[in-house]
Amino acid sequence: MLIKEFCAENLTDLASLTAPEISRVELCDNLAAGGTTPSYGVLKEAASYLHDKGISLATMIRPRGGNFVYNDIELRAMEEDILRAVELESDSLVLGLLTPDNQLDTEAIEQLLPATQGLPLVFHMAFDLIPADQQKAAMDQLIDYGFVRILLHGSAERHDIFDNVNHIKNLIDYAAGRIEIMIGGGVTADNCQKLASLTGTNIVHGTKIMR
Template sequence: MTQNINERTAKSPLGDFGAVLEICANSIESAIAAEKGGADRIELCANLSEGGTTPSYGQIKWCVENLQLEVWPLIRPRGGDFLYTEAEFECILEDISFCKQIACHGVVAGILDKDGNVDEIRCRQIIATASPMPVAFHRAFDMSRNLEESLETIIALGFVRILTSGGKANAAIGANEIAQLIIQADDRIEMMPGAGVNSDNLLEIAKVTGAKCFHTTAKAKFASKMNFQNAIGKMGDKDVDEFNYEQTDSDKVKVLKGILNFL
């Protein structure tokens, strides 16, 4: 039988100790690699090329039932902007209800209105639907009109964490902005740098921002193990080599986790 949310939360290994490494895992194999490498948590998603979308029910359930690290599925019905139709919003709430039913540790979501503000009405429904399961706010935050105002709104709504690049192209470029947001947050919410975080810049981002939680894919390219490869037929983009794919590399995760041990 699936553990309930309170039981799973009580068994969380994270507590208040040390820096936390969250891996954006784009598949079951990426999730396995994240755990093997020592990650503390995964944001489980699909379609990294679109910035991430909601993974399948099967993927979510498998990870919850077979992994020991925290599983937080991304709830995003499509790529593109964060302004959703009523049908898309209904899908978001249904996905959240499923994640709560199978005792995910939390979910990652976020909605903006047409003017670039956090959609308070819909986000309040998200929090209510998820409760008591916690909800993190994804990089829709970076696309909002005013980061300082959005931060206060997200805190008031009851989100527990914000993934951010400081509104910049990546977290390294936005490190100073993230530092200011962390000061503003004043321990009322966890601010997690993400986007372009890697072993070359992790320590510097940590020093500049003062953050204790970091988000990255730790991905690498893997060659297909198929003996027969049809080089003519294409399932998708004609310019993409479909016999290579990206997923999390456990060795990269180990390196990142090792760096965090110095914080």
């Protein structure tokens, strides 16, 4: 069965979601900047509402738009946001942390891990910025850190996702079930089944995956 994750910027569209058509919601704010951490109040209401519907909640942890290179102050803010998300019963946390040369920021990941308290971790589309020939090694590192899922589009340039099918399939084959690969960026209700078939994933993500 195809697992659909709806990307929600606020509470507006949650009333129209039903399980099992939508299995999970990634909740964020400020989609124009690629998504940032939702407010405490929005997160609290979303968690309660979605859980009543049988839909799980993934919370974006990102203090600002722009790049994914964070300083010490930003990392401390992310720790606090993680603690609040855990407190409000998020089912998973969505993170992306890179160095200035687009490698995994392992020091930052290790700093944040204790705050996550074992909650499932997702690495978001920052993964696309890692050089393609180094993504398999990065995947191995994320598996070692306990990440359960990677959201990716298949290219940093945001080409049509159909142009990225071969690369995505190659990564999914390499993952070999050790970590879930979820596709997003141009995935819609009309094309998600075809993309899933072409790439071999059964998890799709987006703002337009429901009719």
